[in-house]
Amino acid sequence: METDPKVLLLVNRPELASGLSAALEARAIPSLVLDHSDALYSFLNSRSVDGVVVENELPGFLTGIEILDRIYQDLLRPETILLAPRTNEIQERANDIGIAHVIDPSTSIEDLASHIESSLLRSDTRCARLKTEARHIVRRAGEIPAMPQVLVRIADHLDSGTSSIEEVIRDIAIDPKVTADLLKVANSPRFGASRTFTKLFDAVNYLGVHRSLSLIVSRSIASAQRRMSLHIPSIERLRYNQRSVLIASTAEVFAETFEGVSPDTAHVVGLLQDIGMLVLAKVFGRKYMSLQLRVRDVGHLRLEVLENEAFGVTHADVSAALLQMWDFPVSVVSLIGQHHSERIVGHAATVDQTVIHLMRVGEALANLADGHTQQRFPILSKLLSKYPKTEALSSMHKAIKRAKEASELLSVNVPKTDPVSSIVSGLSEEMLDQRDEQPIETVLTVPEREPPAPPPPAAPPSITANVISKPQAPPAAGGSQLHFLVVEDDQFIAQVIDRCLEVYSGKVTACQTIAEAKLHAPAADILFVDVHLGGEDGIQLIEQLRQEGCKAPIVVVSGDRTRSTVGNALLVGANDYVLKPFTEESIREKVDRHLELVR
Structure with missing residues (x-):
């Protein structure tokens, strides 16, 4: 049975191709030798590999570095090794493109094979499996806010979870705007500090490394989302803000209460998972917005299914393609891209499944805001079945409260009244207890509220008149x-x-x-x-x-x-x-x- 290649080789010298392929085979690294750039491009568009080795001097019009530039522009991001003289010009261009390694072509085959092996073992470098159409849609979206390079580094720290406070502070300090923003947040009433922080070290030390990283990334994401949502009606903008913050807060609360994964990471991926909706709305305009409205009007419809039928991709695919363009860690891109997949693949499938389950809990809770509660509640109920009833209900209330706090912290405008609050307040342990015993229609009842009499101020509207x-x-x-x-x-x-x-x-x-x-x-x-x-x-x-x-x-x-x-x-x-x-x-x-x- 033929093994899928882990490394693709596009080199000019036949002796290098055969020798390197044999050396990699001896290290249990399957490889495939390609004879032209179109074959490389076609393979990467349809399959996933760990790495690509390209020689700069190739027959034809394009050099190796130009081929890799084309691949990166199409949001294909495998680990890359360029065989070229390490001149300043080539090194600078390689850095601009994002090429991981430039190695002199005179390097011995054994040393080259060892370098490939070590680079593949050093980290999870597998290029996320992205649909070609998702990458094309991101490109068609035109001007999308760039993610500053310092934030990419910070996202890497958040993903690794092992960075020291010194390493984190060194990268934060590169960007004065990011530094000033974190100091502003640390000094806000939300965190109740007894003194004013003026030094970055003191602020990070007080907040904690992971919380500091999460705040920086979350506020940057929220800022990018604000700019990306300017083209959609203000009504839909408010709805999107409410949805993304509620999903993130729910994932965070359930992570810290029940699961052994980082609540900060859960918050970030929850905030990111639907960002592809903004790209789809920008590219397809009213057609996409009408599709979303159809889903909201008909309770049993699933957005990702209709997206796939209409555009050949889902918002999860487009979210992943956008994050790959922003150079987010592969593990984050993979999580976002798979949050609607039936089968989760990856190097840490158990952890991935846990985080994706948290994302789905947040999404199911957010979907209740669109009405049709009787059709949508069973999905949430099924996702909550792995948790104790009392704690699950308490966590939903906590998530809604956390979402309101997060909206202020991230400077995100959301609706004044959250319909999810009134729905969750009508839930009970008995309803969750009966979730596997009878249809939800027989147990889901949201109590009517008496019309408010002034004073006090009017209560949030109920689902009745x-x-x-x-x-x-x-x-x-x-x-x-x-x-x-x-x-x-x-x-x-x-x-x-x-x-x-x-x-x-x-x-x-x-x-x-x-x-x-x-x-x-x-x-x-x-x-x-x-x-x-x-x-x-x-x-x-x-x-x-x-x-x-x-x-x-x-x-x-x-x-x-x-x-x-x-x-x-x-x-x-x-x-x-x-x-x-x-x-x-x-x-x-x-x-x-x-x-x-x-x-």
């Missing part, structure tokens, strides 16, 4: 206040529409079901209705309201852009249609357009 009183603004024409009815099963979207309507006088009533909507519709001046209301049909609601004599303008707000859906909505009596994702201006424009009908 919620009336939100507004500060008194100038009344509408005729002296009456406007009453908006928002029929939307996604609490987050309902809250965003509510914010869009803050400039108008009156109140907003938000509800999730047809029964609730029909109860409040007679008093409404303008209605905003989603098409897909969990298991109910918004178009059917519109038809019933018109049959019952409702004359108020009805604006459909939906991610469903199919001609039949839009046509049916207008046919049964909708006055207007707004596509998700929407802007504040688009909602207000619809109100202004139809305001004359209610004056």
Whole structure:
């Protein structure tokens, strides 16, 4: 049975090719000799290897260093050895490209084989298995914030877990901005220091090496995410921020409570795992955003499955390709790329599976924010089945609290009200205890909250109808206040529409079901209705309201852009249609357009 090669050889001299191949074989390192650069490029695009040896002087138009430059530009990053004279020009260019080793071509075959062996054994150098299309999508995204080289070094320290405080401080001190930022964080009230730190050593010593590294990397990632998300609507930006921080905080809390892995590492990979969504949104625009909305509207759909069908890759693939471009450690790239894989591969599969399980717990909890709790809760319940019930519930509450703290620490804007909080507060040990005994529909009940009475300030909205009183603004024409009815099963979207309507006088009533909507519709001046209301049909609601004599303008707000859906909505009596994702201006424009009908 033929063994897959660990090392690829692209060399000009036949005697070197045969001799080096034999020397590697004697060291139990299978190799493959290739005869041209296209074969090398094709192999790397389809297979994974530990290393590549390329001679600089080759027949044809391209030199070895130019071939490796092309490979690195396509985000293929195997361990590389270039056989070339170690001139200043070649060494500088090799450093710029990222070529690991430059060795004089006159080196003996035995010494060269020994060097290859030692470089492969020294660290896990296996190039992460990335899909070609994922690398191409990252390249198509155009301008992506670069990750400063000092942060790549810091990420390496975080990944290794064995760096001394002296080594860490030496690399942090290279970048004055990173140094100043860490001192600012260490002196913040969040960490409760009794004195002000002015020296880097004192701050790192107080926070701890691992926590310092995690803070630097996390804040840099959050900054990059902010810049990368500028092209998407503010609504989706808030949702992404909430999601990424909650996943990271959940992975961190469950790591420190239950698992023998670094909570700081779990936090970083949790923060990174969905960053590919921002790249996909930038490259595919509305097509990708509509796909995300479809997943949120239909509870049983899985985003990664639809991504793969539509684009041939998942956001996990694209996240991994981006991190490889940023030169993150291979182990981190591999974890991110595999967090939706059924089978985990790698040199430390047990540890990898533990971290990926933590990432999935965070993701499942974050998915509850999108509604359709009855369909989505069983996934979370199954992931939690390995943990004690009481501790699991406590850890979820702790994760939500930690996420709010992390949002402030990372300077990340998130929604004022977190729907996950109200959902988790409705969970109980009994529900988890019965998770394997009966369908979740029979045990999942979120208690209704009484409408808040001032004072105190209003409580967060529940998943039942919620009336939100507004500060008194100038009344509408005729002296009456406007009453908006928002029929939307996604609490987050309902809250965003509510914010869009803050400039108008009156109140907003938000509800999730047809029964609730029909109860409040007679008093409404303008209605905003989603098409897909969990298991109910918004178009059917519109038809019933018109049959019952409702004359108020009805604006459909939906991610469903199919001609039949839009046509049916207008046919049964909708006055207007707004596509998700929407802007504040688009909602207000619809109100202004139809305001004359209610004056």
